[in-house]
Amino acid sequence: MTQRQDPHSLEARIHEHYDALPPAEKRLGDLLLSFPGDIATYSAGELAQAAGTSRAAASRFFQRLGYRDFNEARQQAREAKRWGSPVYLSSASPSGGQPGSTQASQPIADHLAQERDNLTLTLESIRPDRLRDAVDALAHARRVHVAGFRNSHMLASYLQRQLQIVRPDVALLPRAGQTLAEDLVDIAEGDVLVMVGMRRRVALVSRILEIARRQGARTLLLTDPSAAEPTQNATWAFVCEVRSQSLFDSYSAAMSVMNLLCSSLFHHELHQGQERLKRIETLHDDLEELDALSWLTQRNSGTTTS
Known part of the structure:
Protein backbone atom coordinates (compact mmCIF):
# COMPACT_ATOMS: atom_id res chain seq x y z
CA MET A 1 0.00 0.00 0.00
CA SER A 90 18.53 12.40 5.14
CA SER A 91 20.80 14.26 2.76
CA ALA A 92 22.36 13.69 -0.64
CA SER A 93 25.72 14.96 0.61
CA PRO A 94 28.09 14.07 3.42
CA SER A 95 28.38 16.48 6.33
CA GLY A 96 29.73 19.80 5.20
CA GLY A 97 29.52 19.06 1.47
CA GLN A 98 27.50 20.58 -1.33
CA PRO A 99 24.22 18.89 -2.31
CA GLY A 100 24.97 15.92 -4.52
CA SER A 101 28.72 16.18 -3.90
CA THR A 102 31.12 13.38 -2.97
CA GLN A 103 33.21 15.50 -0.61
CA ALA A 104 34.87 13.33 2.03
CA SER A 105 33.48 13.58 5.54
CA GLN A 106 34.93 12.74 8.94
CA PRO A 107 32.17 10.52 10.33
CA ILE A 108 33.76 9.79 13.71
CA ALA A 109 34.89 13.36 14.35
CA ASP A 110 31.58 14.81 13.16
CA HIS A 111 29.61 12.33 15.27
CA LEU A 112 31.72 13.06 18.34
CA ALA A 113 31.32 16.82 17.92
CA GLN A 114 27.54 16.51 17.65
CA GLU A 115 27.32 14.17 20.64
CA ARG A 116 29.43 16.57 22.70
CA ASP A 117 27.18 19.47 21.73
CA ASN A 118 24.06 17.47 22.60
CA LEU A 119 25.37 16.53 26.03
CA THR A 120 26.59 20.04 26.81
CA LEU A 121 23.39 21.80 25.73
CA THR A 122 21.18 19.27 27.51
CA LEU A 123 22.93 19.11 30.86
CA GLU A 124 23.61 22.84 31.04
CA SER A 125 19.91 23.54 30.49
CA ILE A 126 18.83 21.61 33.62
CA ARG A 127 18.45 23.84 36.65
CA PRO A 128 19.90 22.21 39.79
CA ASP A 129 16.87 23.19 41.89
CA ARG A 130 14.50 21.60 39.37
CA LEU A 131 16.58 18.43 39.37
CA ARG A 132 16.53 18.32 43.18
CA ASP A 133 12.76 18.80 43.25
CA ALA A 134 12.18 16.04 40.70
CA VAL A 135 14.51 13.61 42.48
CA ASP A 136 12.87 14.36 45.83
CA ALA A 137 9.46 13.64 44.30
CA LEU A 138 10.74 10.34 42.85
CA ALA A 139 12.17 9.38 46.24
CA HIS A 140 8.98 10.00 48.21
CA ALA A 141 6.33 9.06 45.64
CA ARG A 142 3.80 6.43 46.62
CA ARG A 143 4.36 4.90 43.22
CA VAL A 144 6.28 5.86 40.06
CA HIS A 145 4.78 5.28 36.61
CA VAL A 146 7.05 5.46 33.54
CA ALA A 147 5.53 5.77 30.06
CA GLY A 148 6.72 6.11 26.47
CA PHE A 149 5.67 5.26 22.93
CA ARG A 150 7.52 4.34 19.72
CA ASN A 151 11.28 4.92 20.24
CA SER A 152 10.51 6.56 23.56
CA HIS A 153 9.13 3.23 24.83
CA MET A 154 12.63 1.75 24.65
CA LEU A 155 13.98 4.66 26.71
CA ALA A 156 11.09 4.41 29.18
CA SER A 157 11.71 0.68 29.61
CA TYR A 158 15.37 1.31 30.41
CA LEU A 159 14.50 4.06 32.90
CA GLN A 160 11.89 1.91 34.64
CA ARG A 161 14.41 -0.90 35.13
CA GLN A 162 17.03 1.46 36.59
CA LEU A 163 14.56 3.16 38.92
CA GLN A 164 13.38 -0.26 40.08
CA ILE A 165 16.89 -1.04 41.29
CA VAL A 166 16.80 1.99 43.59
CA ARG A 167 13.19 2.02 44.83
CA PRO A 168 10.07 -0.21 44.85
CA ASP A 169 6.76 0.28 43.03
CA VAL A 170 7.94 1.47 39.62
CA ALA A 171 5.60 0.48 36.77
CA LEU A 172 6.07 0.71 32.99
CA LEU A 173 3.10 1.91 30.94
CA PRO A 174 1.46 0.66 28.87
CA ARG A 175 1.80 -2.93 30.03
CA ALA A 176 2.03 -5.63 27.39
CA GLY A 177 -1.36 -6.58 26.01
CA GLN A 178 -3.19 -3.91 27.98
CA THR A 179 -5.06 -0.80 26.96
CA LEU A 180 -4.09 2.35 28.82
CA ALA A 181 -7.22 2.83 30.90
CA GLU A 182 -6.44 -0.14 33.16
CA ASP A 183 -3.09 1.41 34.06
CA LEU A 184 -4.06 5.08 34.21
CA VAL A 185 -6.91 4.44 36.64
CA ASP A 186 -4.38 3.66 39.41
CA ILE A 187 -2.46 6.94 39.07
CA ALA A 188 -3.32 9.04 42.10
CA GLU A 189 -2.22 11.81 44.43
CA GLY A 190 1.24 11.10 45.79
CA ASP A 191 2.39 9.41 42.58
CA VAL A 192 4.88 10.59 39.98
CA LEU A 193 4.46 9.93 36.26
CA VAL A 194 7.63 10.07 34.17
CA MET A 195 6.76 10.50 30.49
CA VAL A 196 9.48 9.98 27.89
CA GLY A 197 8.28 11.85 24.80
CA MET A 198 10.93 12.36 22.14
CA ARG A 199 10.07 13.86 18.80
CA ARG A 200 7.50 12.34 16.49
CA ARG A 201 5.38 11.97 19.60
CA VAL A 202 1.92 10.45 19.59
CA ALA A 203 -1.00 12.63 20.69
CA LEU A 204 -1.43 10.45 23.79
CA VAL A 205 1.63 12.07 25.41
CA SER A 206 -0.19 15.31 26.19
CA ARG A 207 -3.41 13.52 27.11
CA ILE A 208 -1.73 11.15 29.57
CA LEU A 209 0.15 14.02 31.23
CA GLU A 210 -3.13 15.90 31.60
CA ILE A 211 -4.93 12.86 33.04
CA ALA A 212 -2.14 12.23 35.55
CA ARG A 213 -2.17 15.89 36.62
CA ARG A 214 -5.96 15.83 36.95
CA GLN A 215 -5.75 12.73 39.18
CA GLY A 216 -3.31 14.45 41.52
CA ALA A 217 0.05 13.08 40.38
CA ARG A 218 3.12 15.15 39.65
CA THR A 219 4.71 14.65 36.24
CA LEU A 220 8.22 14.68 34.81
CA LEU A 221 8.59 14.96 31.04
CA LEU A 222 11.82 13.98 29.26
CA THR A 223 11.55 15.41 25.77
CA ASP A 224 13.41 17.22 22.97
CA PRO A 225 13.43 20.84 21.74
CA SER A 226 10.50 20.26 19.36
CA ALA A 227 8.11 19.89 22.32
CA ALA A 228 5.71 22.74 23.04
CA GLU A 229 2.25 21.69 24.16
CA PRO A 230 3.34 18.62 26.23
CA THR A 231 5.52 20.73 28.54
CA GLN A 232 2.47 22.74 29.63
CA ASN A 233 1.03 19.71 31.45
CA ALA A 234 4.29 18.67 33.12
CA THR A 235 5.44 19.62 36.61
CA TRP A 236 9.04 19.37 35.40
CA ALA A 237 10.36 19.14 31.83
CA PHE A 238 13.95 18.27 30.96
CA VAL A 239 14.77 18.96 27.30
CA CYS A 240 17.27 16.58 25.67
CA GLU A 241 19.02 17.34 22.39
CA VAL A 242 18.61 14.54 19.84
CA ARG A 243 20.36 15.95 16.77
CA SER A 244 22.80 13.75 14.88
CA GLN A 245 24.83 13.67 11.69
CA SER A 246 22.35 11.24 10.13
CA LEU A 247 18.62 10.61 9.80
CA PHE A 248 18.67 8.67 13.11
CA ASP A 249 18.07 10.66 16.28
CA SER A 250 20.71 10.38 18.99
CA TYR A 251 19.47 9.48 22.46
CA SER A 252 22.81 9.68 24.27
CA ALA A 253 21.86 12.95 25.98
CA ALA A 254 18.52 11.46 27.07
CA MET A 255 20.32 8.40 28.46
CA SER A 256 22.71 10.69 30.31
CA VAL A 257 19.80 12.57 31.90
CA MET A 258 18.21 9.27 32.97
CA ASN A 259 21.54 8.19 34.44
CA LEU A 260 21.70 11.51 36.31
CA LEU A 261 18.18 11.04 37.68
CA CYS A 262 18.82 7.49 38.88
CA SER A 263 22.22 8.19 40.42
CA SER A 264 20.87 11.32 42.12
CA LEU A 265 17.94 9.30 43.46
CA PHE A 266 20.29 6.63 44.80
CA HIS A 267 22.36 9.21 46.71
CA HIS A 268 19.22 11.00 47.89
CA GLU A 269 18.07 7.80 49.62
CA LEU A 270 21.51 6.26 50.14
CA HIS A 271 20.75 3.89 53.02
CA GLN A 272 17.52 2.56 51.52
CA GLY A 273 19.16 2.26 48.10
CA GLN A 274 22.14 0.32 49.44
CA GLU A 275 19.92 -2.06 51.39
CA ARG A 276 17.77 -2.69 48.32
CA LEU A 277 20.85 -3.34 46.16
CA LYS A 278 22.18 -5.82 48.72
CA ARG A 279 18.90 -7.72 48.72
CA ILE A 280 18.87 -7.80 44.90
CA GLU A 281 22.45 -9.11 44.76
CA THR A 282 21.64 -11.78 47.36
CA LEU A 283 18.73 -12.97 45.22
CA HIS A 284 20.95 -13.00 42.11
CA ASP A 285 23.38 -15.19 44.01
CA ASP A 286 20.66 -17.52 45.37
CA LEU A 287 19.17 -17.96 41.89
CA GLU A 288 22.57 -18.20 40.14
CA GLU A 289 21.14 -15.87 37.51
CA LEU A 290 24.33 -14.16 36.36
CA ASP A 291 27.39 -15.86 34.89
CA ALA A 292 29.71 -13.46 36.66
CA LEU A 293 28.26 -14.38 40.05
CA SER A 294 28.50 -18.08 39.26
CA TRP A 295 32.11 -17.62 38.25
CA LEU A 296 32.85 -15.65 41.43
CA THR A 297 31.24 -18.34 43.61
CA GLN A 298 33.24 -21.05 41.89
CA ARG A 299 36.46 -19.05 42.24
CA ASN A 300 35.91 -18.49 45.96
CA SER A 301 35.22 -22.20 46.47
CA GLY A 302 38.34 -23.17 44.52
CA THR A 303 36.44 -25.02 41.76
CA THR A 304 37.24 -22.75 38.79
CA THR A 305 39.38 -24.01 35.93
CA SER A 306 41.82 -21.92 33.96
Missing part, protein backbone atom coordinates in the same frame (compact mmCIF):
# COMPACT_ATOMS: atom_id res chain seq x y z
CA THR A 2 1.35 3.44 -0.91
CA GLN A 3 1.80 5.73 2.06
CA ARG A 4 -0.49 8.73 1.92
CA GLN A 5 1.25 12.08 1.78
CA ASP A 6 0.32 15.47 3.13
CA PRO A 7 -1.15 17.16 0.01
CA HIS A 8 0.75 20.33 0.95
CA SER A 9 4.15 18.66 1.45
CA LEU A 10 7.02 19.34 -0.92
CA GLU A 11 7.02 15.78 -2.26
CA ALA A 12 3.25 15.78 -2.89
CA ARG A 13 3.46 19.08 -4.77
CA ILE A 14 6.33 17.83 -6.94
CA HIS A 15 4.43 14.63 -7.79
CA GLU A 16 1.32 16.65 -8.66
CA HIS A 17 3.16 18.87 -11.15
CA TYR A 18 5.93 16.49 -12.23
CA ASP A 19 4.64 15.54 -15.68
CA ALA A 20 4.20 19.18 -16.65
CA LEU A 21 7.63 20.34 -15.47
CA PRO A 22 10.12 21.58 -18.10
CA PRO A 23 13.33 19.50 -18.24
CA ALA A 24 15.37 22.06 -16.28
CA GLU A 25 12.85 22.11 -13.45
CA LYS A 26 12.33 18.36 -13.59
CA ARG A 27 16.01 17.82 -12.73
CA LEU A 28 15.56 19.91 -9.60
CA GLY A 29 12.39 17.98 -8.81
CA ASP A 30 14.27 14.68 -9.09
CA LEU A 31 16.95 15.91 -6.70
CA LEU A 32 14.44 17.04 -4.10
CA LEU A 33 12.30 13.91 -4.38
CA SER A 34 15.36 11.87 -3.47
CA PHE A 35 16.46 14.17 -0.61
CA PRO A 36 13.82 16.82 0.22
CA GLY A 37 15.69 17.71 3.41
CA ASP A 38 18.47 19.35 1.39
CA ILE A 39 16.23 22.35 0.78
CA ALA A 40 16.43 23.17 4.50
CA THR A 41 20.21 23.40 4.41
CA TYR A 42 21.26 24.79 1.06
CA SER A 43 20.50 27.94 -0.88
CA ALA A 44 18.42 28.05 -4.04
CA GLY A 45 21.60 28.67 -6.01
CA GLU A 46 23.38 25.64 -4.55
CA LEU A 47 20.41 23.39 -5.26
CA ALA A 48 20.11 24.72 -8.81
CA GLN A 49 23.82 24.08 -9.41
CA ALA A 50 23.56 20.54 -8.03
CA ALA A 51 20.60 19.86 -10.34
CA GLY A 52 22.37 21.35 -13.36
CA THR A 53 19.86 24.15 -13.83
CA SER A 54 19.68 27.92 -13.31
CA ARG A 55 18.51 30.01 -10.35
CA ALA A 56 15.78 31.46 -12.56
CA ALA A 57 14.50 27.96 -13.32
CA ALA A 58 14.63 27.14 -9.60
CA SER A 59 12.58 30.25 -8.80
CA ARG A 60 9.95 29.30 -11.39
CA PHE A 61 9.96 25.74 -10.02
CA PHE A 62 8.97 26.75 -6.48
CA GLN A 63 6.35 29.20 -7.67
CA ARG A 64 4.88 26.52 -9.93
CA LEU A 65 4.53 24.29 -6.86
CA GLY A 66 2.43 26.96 -5.13
CA TYR A 67 5.04 28.51 -2.85
CA ARG A 68 5.47 32.27 -2.66
CA ASP A 69 9.21 31.73 -3.08
CA PHE A 70 12.08 29.42 -2.19
CA ASN A 71 12.18 30.63 1.42
CA GLU A 72 8.61 29.47 2.09
CA ALA A 73 9.46 25.98 0.83
CA ARG A 74 12.65 25.94 2.90
CA GLN A 75 10.79 26.94 6.07
CA GLN A 76 8.35 24.07 5.56
CA ALA A 77 11.26 21.65 5.19
CA ARG A 78 12.96 23.00 8.31
CA GLU A 79 9.81 22.36 10.33
CA ALA A 80 9.73 18.79 9.01
CA LYS A 81 13.39 18.32 10.03
CA ARG A 82 12.70 19.80 13.46
CA TRP A 83 9.84 17.35 13.92
CA GLY A 84 12.24 14.52 13.06
CA SER A 85 10.91 13.22 9.75
CA PRO A 86 13.56 10.74 8.49
CA VAL A 87 12.80 11.71 4.89
CA TYR A 88 13.89 15.26 5.64
CA LEU A 89 16.79 14.34 7.92
Whole structure:
Protein backbone atom coordinates (compact mmCIF):
# COMPACT_ATOMS: atom_id res chain seq x y z
CA MET A 1 0.00 0.00 0.00
CA THR A 2 1.35 3.44 -0.91
CA GLN A 3 1.80 5.73 2.06
CA ARG A 4 -0.49 8.73 1.92
CA GLN A 5 1.25 12.08 1.78
CA ASP A 6 0.32 15.47 3.13
CA PRO A 7 -1.15 17.16 0.01
CA HIS A 8 0.75 20.33 0.95
CA SER A 9 4.15 18.66 1.45
CA LEU A 10 7.02 19.34 -0.92
CA GLU A 11 7.02 15.78 -2.26
CA ALA A 12 3.25 15.78 -2.89
CA ARG A 13 3.46 19.08 -4.77
CA ILE A 14 6.33 17.83 -6.94
CA HIS A 15 4.43 14.63 -7.79
CA GLU A 16 1.32 16.65 -8.66
CA HIS A 17 3.16 18.87 -11.15
CA TYR A 18 5.93 16.49 -12.23
CA ASP A 19 4.64 15.54 -15.68
CA ALA A 20 4.20 19.18 -16.65
CA LEU A 21 7.63 20.34 -15.47
CA PRO A 22 10.12 21.58 -18.10
CA PRO A 23 13.33 19.50 -18.24
CA ALA A 24 15.37 22.06 -16.28
CA GLU A 25 12.85 22.11 -13.45
CA LYS A 26 12.33 18.36 -13.59
CA ARG A 27 16.01 17.82 -12.73
CA LEU A 28 15.56 19.91 -9.60
CA GLY A 29 12.39 17.98 -8.81
CA ASP A 30 14.27 14.68 -9.09
CA LEU A 31 16.95 15.91 -6.70
CA LEU A 32 14.44 17.04 -4.10
CA LEU A 33 12.30 13.91 -4.38
CA SER A 34 15.36 11.87 -3.47
CA PHE A 35 16.46 14.17 -0.61
CA PRO A 36 13.82 16.82 0.22
CA GLY A 37 15.69 17.71 3.41
CA ASP A 38 18.47 19.35 1.39
CA ILE A 39 16.23 22.35 0.78
CA ALA A 40 16.43 23.17 4.50
CA THR A 41 20.21 23.40 4.41
CA TYR A 42 21.26 24.79 1.06
CA SER A 43 20.50 27.94 -0.88
CA ALA A 44 18.42 28.05 -4.04
CA GLY A 45 21.60 28.67 -6.01
CA GLU A 46 23.38 25.64 -4.55
CA LEU A 47 20.41 23.39 -5.26
CA ALA A 48 20.11 24.72 -8.81
CA GLN A 49 23.82 24.08 -9.41
CA ALA A 50 23.56 20.54 -8.03
CA ALA A 51 20.60 19.86 -10.34
CA GLY A 52 22.37 21.35 -13.36
CA THR A 53 19.86 24.15 -13.83
CA SER A 54 19.68 27.92 -13.31
CA ARG A 55 18.51 30.01 -10.35
CA ALA A 56 15.78 31.46 -12.56
CA ALA A 57 14.50 27.96 -13.32
CA ALA A 58 14.63 27.14 -9.60
CA SER A 59 12.58 30.25 -8.80
CA ARG A 60 9.95 29.30 -11.39
CA PHE A 61 9.96 25.74 -10.02
CA PHE A 62 8.97 26.75 -6.48
CA GLN A 63 6.35 29.20 -7.67
CA ARG A 64 4.88 26.52 -9.93
CA LEU A 65 4.53 24.29 -6.86
CA GLY A 66 2.43 26.96 -5.13
CA TYR A 67 5.04 28.51 -2.85
CA ARG A 68 5.47 32.27 -2.66
CA ASP A 69 9.21 31.73 -3.08
CA PHE A 70 12.08 29.42 -2.19
CA ASN A 71 12.18 30.63 1.42
CA GLU A 72 8.61 29.47 2.09
CA ALA A 73 9.46 25.98 0.83
CA ARG A 74 12.65 25.94 2.90
CA GLN A 75 10.79 26.94 6.07
CA GLN A 76 8.35 24.07 5.56
CA ALA A 77 11.26 21.65 5.19
CA ARG A 78 12.96 23.00 8.31
CA GLU A 79 9.81 22.36 10.33
CA ALA A 80 9.73 18.79 9.01
CA LYS A 81 13.39 18.32 10.03
CA ARG A 82 12.70 19.80 13.46
CA TRP A 83 9.84 17.35 13.92
CA GLY A 84 12.24 14.52 13.06
CA SER A 85 10.91 13.22 9.75
CA PRO A 86 13.56 10.74 8.49
CA VAL A 87 12.80 11.71 4.89
CA TYR A 88 13.89 15.26 5.64
CA LEU A 89 16.79 14.34 7.92
CA SER A 90 18.53 12.40 5.14
CA SER A 91 20.80 14.26 2.76
CA ALA A 92 22.36 13.69 -0.64
CA SER A 93 25.72 14.96 0.61
CA PRO A 94 28.09 14.07 3.42
CA SER A 95 28.38 16.48 6.33
CA GLY A 96 29.73 19.80 5.20
CA GLY A 97 29.52 19.06 1.47
CA GLN A 98 27.50 20.58 -1.33
CA PRO A 99 24.22 18.89 -2.31
CA GLY A 100 24.97 15.92 -4.52
CA SER A 101 28.72 16.18 -3.90
CA THR A 102 31.12 13.38 -2.97
CA GLN A 103 33.21 15.50 -0.61
CA ALA A 104 34.87 13.33 2.03
CA SER A 105 33.48 13.58 5.54
CA GLN A 106 34.93 12.74 8.94
CA PRO A 107 32.17 10.52 10.33
CA ILE A 108 33.76 9.79 13.71
CA ALA A 109 34.89 13.36 14.35
CA ASP A 110 31.58 14.81 13.16
CA HIS A 111 29.61 12.33 15.27
CA LEU A 112 31.72 13.06 18.34
CA ALA A 113 31.32 16.82 17.92
CA GLN A 114 27.54 16.51 17.65
CA GLU A 115 27.32 14.17 20.64
CA ARG A 116 29.43 16.57 22.70
CA ASP A 117 27.18 19.47 21.73
CA ASN A 118 24.06 17.47 22.60
CA LEU A 119 25.37 16.53 26.03
CA THR A 120 26.59 20.04 26.81
CA LEU A 121 23.39 21.80 25.73
CA THR A 122 21.18 19.27 27.51
CA LEU A 123 22.93 19.11 30.86
CA GLU A 124 23.61 22.84 31.04
CA SER A 125 19.91 23.54 30.49
CA ILE A 126 18.83 21.61 33.62
CA ARG A 127 18.45 23.84 36.65
CA PRO A 128 19.90 22.21 39.79
CA ASP A 129 16.87 23.19 41.89
CA ARG A 130 14.50 21.60 39.37
CA LEU A 131 16.58 18.43 39.37
CA ARG A 132 16.53 18.32 43.18
CA ASP A 133 12.76 18.80 43.25
CA ALA A 134 12.18 16.04 40.70
CA VAL A 135 14.51 13.61 42.48
CA ASP A 136 12.87 14.36 45.83
CA ALA A 137 9.46 13.64 44.30
CA LEU A 138 10.74 10.34 42.85
CA ALA A 139 12.17 9.38 46.24
CA HIS A 140 8.98 10.00 48.21
CA ALA A 141 6.33 9.06 45.64
CA ARG A 142 3.80 6.43 46.62
CA ARG A 143 4.36 4.90 43.22
CA VAL A 144 6.28 5.86 40.06
CA HIS A 145 4.78 5.28 36.61
CA VAL A 146 7.05 5.46 33.54
CA ALA A 147 5.53 5.77 30.06
CA GLY A 148 6.72 6.11 26.47
CA PHE A 149 5.67 5.26 22.93
CA ARG A 150 7.52 4.34 19.72
CA ASN A 151 11.28 4.92 20.24
CA SER A 152 10.51 6.56 23.56
CA HIS A 153 9.13 3.23 24.83
CA MET A 154 12.63 1.75 24.65
CA LEU A 155 13.98 4.66 26.71
CA ALA A 156 11.09 4.41 29.18
CA SER A 157 11.71 0.68 29.61
CA TYR A 158 15.37 1.31 30.41
CA LEU A 159 14.50 4.06 32.90
CA GLN A 160 11.89 1.91 34.64
CA ARG A 161 14.41 -0.90 35.13
CA GLN A 162 17.03 1.46 36.59
CA LEU A 163 14.56 3.16 38.92
CA GLN A 164 13.38 -0.26 40.08
CA ILE A 165 16.89 -1.04 41.29
CA VAL A 166 16.80 1.99 43.59
CA ARG A 167 13.19 2.02 44.83
CA PRO A 168 10.07 -0.21 44.85
CA ASP A 169 6.76 0.28 43.03
CA VAL A 170 7.94 1.47 39.62
CA ALA A 171 5.60 0.48 36.77
CA LEU A 172 6.07 0.71 32.99
CA LEU A 173 3.10 1.91 30.94
CA PRO A 174 1.46 0.66 28.87
CA ARG A 175 1.80 -2.93 30.03
CA ALA A 176 2.03 -5.63 27.39
CA GLY A 177 -1.36 -6.58 26.01
CA GLN A 178 -3.19 -3.91 27.98
CA THR A 179 -5.06 -0.80 26.96
CA LEU A 180 -4.09 2.35 28.82
CA ALA A 181 -7.22 2.83 30.90
CA GLU A 182 -6.44 -0.14 33.16
CA ASP A 183 -3.09 1.41 34.06
CA LEU A 184 -4.06 5.08 34.21
CA VAL A 185 -6.91 4.44 36.64
CA ASP A 186 -4.38 3.66 39.41
CA ILE A 187 -2.46 6.94 39.07
CA ALA A 188 -3.32 9.04 42.10
CA GLU A 189 -2.22 11.81 44.43
CA GLY A 190 1.24 11.10 45.79
CA ASP A 191 2.39 9.41 42.58
CA VAL A 192 4.88 10.59 39.98
CA LEU A 193 4.46 9.93 36.26
CA VAL A 194 7.63 10.07 34.17
CA MET A 195 6.76 10.50 30.49
CA VAL A 196 9.48 9.98 27.89
CA GLY A 197 8.28 11.85 24.80
CA MET A 198 10.93 12.36 22.14
CA ARG A 199 10.07 13.86 18.80
CA ARG A 200 7.50 12.34 16.49
CA ARG A 201 5.38 11.97 19.60
CA VAL A 202 1.92 10.45 19.59
CA ALA A 203 -1.00 12.63 20.69
CA LEU A 204 -1.43 10.45 23.79
CA VAL A 205 1.63 12.07 25.41
CA SER A 206 -0.19 15.31 26.19
CA ARG A 207 -3.41 13.52 27.11
CA ILE A 208 -1.73 11.15 29.57
CA LEU A 209 0.15 14.02 31.23
CA GLU A 210 -3.13 15.90 31.60
CA ILE A 211 -4.93 12.86 33.04
CA ALA A 212 -2.14 12.23 35.55
CA ARG A 213 -2.17 15.89 36.62
CA ARG A 214 -5.96 15.83 36.95
CA GLN A 215 -5.75 12.73 39.18
CA GLY A 216 -3.31 14.45 41.52
CA ALA A 217 0.05 13.08 40.38
CA ARG A 218 3.12 15.15 39.65
CA THR A 219 4.71 14.65 36.24
CA LEU A 220 8.22 14.68 34.81
CA LEU A 221 8.59 14.96 31.04
CA LEU A 222 11.82 13.98 29.26
CA THR A 223 11.55 15.41 25.77
CA ASP A 224 13.41 17.22 22.97
CA PRO A 225 13.43 20.84 21.74
CA SER A 226 10.50 20.26 19.36
CA ALA A 227 8.11 19.89 22.32
CA ALA A 228 5.71 22.74 23.04
CA GLU A 229 2.25 21.69 24.16
CA PRO A 230 3.34 18.62 26.23
CA THR A 231 5.52 20.73 28.54
CA GLN A 232 2.47 22.74 29.63
CA ASN A 233 1.03 19.71 31.45
CA ALA A 234 4.29 18.67 33.12
CA THR A 235 5.44 19.62 36.61
CA TRP A 236 9.04 19.37 35.40
CA ALA A 237 10.36 19.14 31.83
CA PHE A 238 13.95 18.27 30.96
CA VAL A 239 14.77 18.96 27.30
CA CYS A 240 17.27 16.58 25.67
CA GLU A 241 19.02 17.34 22.39
CA VAL A 242 18.61 14.54 19.84
CA ARG A 243 20.36 15.95 16.77
CA SER A 244 22.80 13.75 14.88
CA GLN A 245 24.83 13.67 11.69
CA SER A 246 22.35 11.24 10.13
CA LEU A 247 18.62 10.61 9.80
CA PHE A 248 18.67 8.67 13.11
CA ASP A 249 18.07 10.66 16.28
CA SER A 250 20.71 10.38 18.99
CA TYR A 251 19.47 9.48 22.46
CA SER A 252 22.81 9.68 24.27
CA ALA A 253 21.86 12.95 25.98
CA ALA A 254 18.52 11.46 27.07
CA MET A 255 20.32 8.40 28.46
CA SER A 256 22.71 10.69 30.31
CA VAL A 257 19.80 12.57 31.90
CA MET A 258 18.21 9.27 32.97
CA ASN A 259 21.54 8.19 34.44
CA LEU A 260 21.70 11.51 36.31
CA LEU A 261 18.18 11.04 37.68
CA CYS A 262 18.82 7.49 38.88
CA SER A 263 22.22 8.19 40.42
CA SER A 264 20.87 11.32 42.12
CA LEU A 265 17.94 9.30 43.46
CA PHE A 266 20.29 6.63 44.80
CA HIS A 267 22.36 9.21 46.71
CA HIS A 268 19.22 11.00 47.89
CA GLU A 269 18.07 7.80 49.62
CA LEU A 270 21.51 6.26 50.14
CA HIS A 271 20.75 3.89 53.02
CA GLN A 272 17.52 2.56 51.52
CA GLY A 273 19.16 2.26 48.10
CA GLN A 274 22.14 0.32 49.44
CA GLU A 275 19.92 -2.06 51.39
CA ARG A 276 17.77 -2.69 48.32
CA LEU A 277 20.85 -3.34 46.16
CA LYS A 278 22.18 -5.82 48.72
CA ARG A 279 18.90 -7.72 48.72
CA ILE A 280 18.87 -7.80 44.90
CA GLU A 281 22.45 -9.11 44.76
CA THR A 282 21.64 -11.78 47.36
CA LEU A 283 18.73 -12.97 45.22
CA HIS A 284 20.95 -13.00 42.11
CA ASP A 285 23.38 -15.19 44.01
CA ASP A 286 20.66 -17.52 45.37
CA LEU A 287 19.17 -17.96 41.89
CA GLU A 288 22.57 -18.20 40.14
CA GLU A 289 21.14 -15.87 37.51
CA LEU A 290 24.33 -14.16 36.36
CA ASP A 291 27.39 -15.86 34.89
CA ALA A 292 29.71 -13.46 36.66
CA LEU A 293 28.26 -14.38 40.05
CA SER A 294 28.50 -18.08 39.26
CA TRP A 295 32.11 -17.62 38.25
CA LEU A 296 32.85 -15.65 41.43
CA THR A 297 31.24 -18.34 43.61
CA GLN A 298 33.24 -21.05 41.89
CA ARG A 299 36.46 -19.05 42.24
CA ASN A 300 35.91 -18.49 45.96
CA SER A 301 35.22 -22.20 46.47
CA GLY A 302 38.34 -23.17 44.52
CA THR A 303 36.44 -25.02 41.76
CA THR A 304 37.24 -22.75 38.79
CA THR A 305 39.38 -24.01 35.93
CA SER A 306 41.82 -21.92 33.96
